Amino acid sequence: MRANASPHFEGPLDLPNARSRFNLLPFSDADFEREGPRADVEYRNLGLDKATGGRIGAKHIRAFKPFERETGWHWHDMTGHFVYVLKGWITFRFEGISEAVTVEAGACLSQPGGVPHNVIARSDDLELIEINLPAQFGTFDMDAHKAGVA
DSSP states (O other): OOTTOOOSSSOOOOGGGOSSOOOOOOOOGGGOBOOSSOTTEEEEEOSHHHHTTTSOEEEEEEEOSOOOSOOOSEEEESSEEEEEEEESEEEEEETTOSSOEEEETTOEEEEETTOOEEEEEEOTTOEEEEEEESSSOEEEEHHHHHTTOO
C-alpha cells in the first residue's frame, strides 16, 4: 500500500468485529434446490446473502433438464448482475443490443441491473455462478410491464 493512501473502510478488524460474516460453504449436491424461477435448472445458495447482510447474493446454478423454451423478456430490480459460466454456455438477448450475446465457460458477463433481457438458448450441461446486488430482488415480466401490471 502506498504511504499516502487512505483505507476505504474501518480496519483492520478482528474477525468478531468485521462488518461481514465469515462463511465457508463446502460443496454438496444436497444443497441444490429445484424451487426457483426456472424449472430446468437447480439452485445452490452460496451464502453471500447471510455473509453480507443481504447486500450481495450468489447462486451456483446448473441445468438438469434440456432447455425447452426462451425465458421471455424480463428485467430484475437490482443494481448489479454478474454471470460467470463454469461449464457449457448460455445465450441472451438484451434490449438495445442487436446481436445475441453468448457467454461460454470461463467467461463473465456484467449485466446492468434493470436491463430487459431474454435467455434464448443454453447448453444442456450449463453451470454458472450468478451474483446479484442486492441478494433479494424482484423479477418483472416485460409483457406485464408494458401492460402496466408490473
